[in-house]
Amino acid sequence: MSLATPTVDTHATGHHHPEVRHQFDDLEQQHDSYSLGMWAFVVQEVMFFSGMIVCYFIFRYKYPEAFIAGSNHLNLPLSTFNTVVLLSSSLTMALAVHAAQLGHKMRLLQFLMATLILGSIFLGVKVYEYKDKYDHNLIPGYNFKWETESTTTEHGEATDEPESLNPALKMPPLAQQVEVFYGLYFILTGAHAIHMVIGAVIILIIMVLAWYDHFSPNYYVPIEMFGLYWHFVDIVWVFLFPLLYLVDRAAAGGH
Amino acid sequence: MHHHVIPLKVYLTIFGSLLFLTIATVGVSYMPTVPIVHLIGALIIAAIKTTLIVMFFMHVRYNSHLIWSFASLGFFFVLLFMVFMMGDYISQYYSLTPATHAVPFDKF
Known part of the structure; x- marks a missing residue:
């Protein structure tokens, strides 16, 4: 394990590679150190999202009907398209790292550009979806209204109780539960979208650096580390897509 | 290379x-x-x-094996987190259903 090897003063021996920072022995140790640091970051990001996803599981366990109703109201064809777009952007990102490893500058720039465009398409579709939720009064705590078919009246009479000081109680319980689902939907997809926006900004920075020949087949660590981040964002979506959009489509008879 | x-x-x-x-x-x-x-x-x-x-x-x-173990440990701990949290919620009689505890459950 190169990280555990005793340090050798390469300045003294005169074999220091120009692309190795002074605190590292060689390219491999430098690469392993960067990778480990990036993985530490990725793993803590995994923990960050897992807290929200466990919250999702608890409420899905408590409110199964509301999650089916809420999920089936989401746009499945559009989100499937978006899933394919994001997976494609992961592929172009992997190919960008591949081009960087081989030192193909133009191919690197083209693949980074493709990743940026695909990421932007994903975010554009997301904006359209959010706008659609706004138009249908599905923003929790802002304009949330959920029309229930048959259960409204039988639960509705409880709202006349004088002790119901909480205005939220005027809604039937199913609507409240669906509101929880939409709250989780916006928090999870919102946190994911913020990661995408940050990623898009970093792609632009890397493209500028690549344009000015900052990278070489020996030094492409920033591109590879950013690739890890981008693939991680993809993995989050791999879980969000079935958890939010595919809750028992069979039970609700499709949408 | x-x-x-x-x-x-x-x-x-x-x-x-x-x-x-x-x-x-x-x-x-x-x-x-x-x-x-x-x-x-x-x-x-x-x-x-x-x-x-x-x-x-x-x-x-x-x-390297270090990266490999780091990555898999991260996902392993997420798995532990989910299994223990859900095990707790499924095995206990918490009720999240009423929006406030001031209103008895049967009044809804």
Whole structure:
């Protein structure tokens, strides 16, 4: 394990590679150190999202009907398209790292550009979806209204109780539960979208650096580390897509 | 060049598998079966997709054992977190259903 090897003063021996920072022995140790640091970051990001996803599981366990109703109201064809777009952007990102490893500058720039465009398409579709939720009064705590078919009246009479000081109680319980689902939907997809926006900004920075020949087949660590981040964002979506959009489509008879 | 350069064919094969699994996960949710099968099916497919992305797109398969163990430990702890949290909620009689505890449950 190169990280555990005793340090050798390469300045003294005169074999220091120009692309190795002074605190590292060689390219491999430098690469392993960067990778480990990036993985530490990725793993803590995994923990960050897992807290929200466990919250999702608890409420899905408590409110199964509301999650089916809420999920089936989401746009499945559009989100499937978006899933394919994001997976494609992961592929172009992997190919960008591949081009960087081989030192193909133009191919690197083209693949980074493709990743940026695909990421932007994903975010554009997301904006359209959010706008659609706004138009249908599905923003929790802002304009949330959920029309229930048959259960409204039988639960509705409880709202006349004088002790119901909480205005939220005027809604039937199913609507409240669906509101929880939409709250989780916006928090999870919102946190994911913020990661995408940050990623898009970093792609632009890397493209500028690549344009000015900052990278070489020996030094492409920033591109590879950013690739890890981008693939991680993809993995989050791999879980969000079935958890939010595919809750028992069979039970609700499709949408 | 001391780094492992993965052939393009590998990337394209992984991408094809990911697309196939995306269609499969939509298909599973339409299967006429009990809800828990939908959830478990979706999670298994997502886990396979994650493994493919981590191993090949994120190069963990070709990285050092330190990176390998770091990555897998992260996902292992998430699994522990979920199993213990859900085990707790499923085995106890917490009630999240009433919006406020001031109103008795049967008054809703």
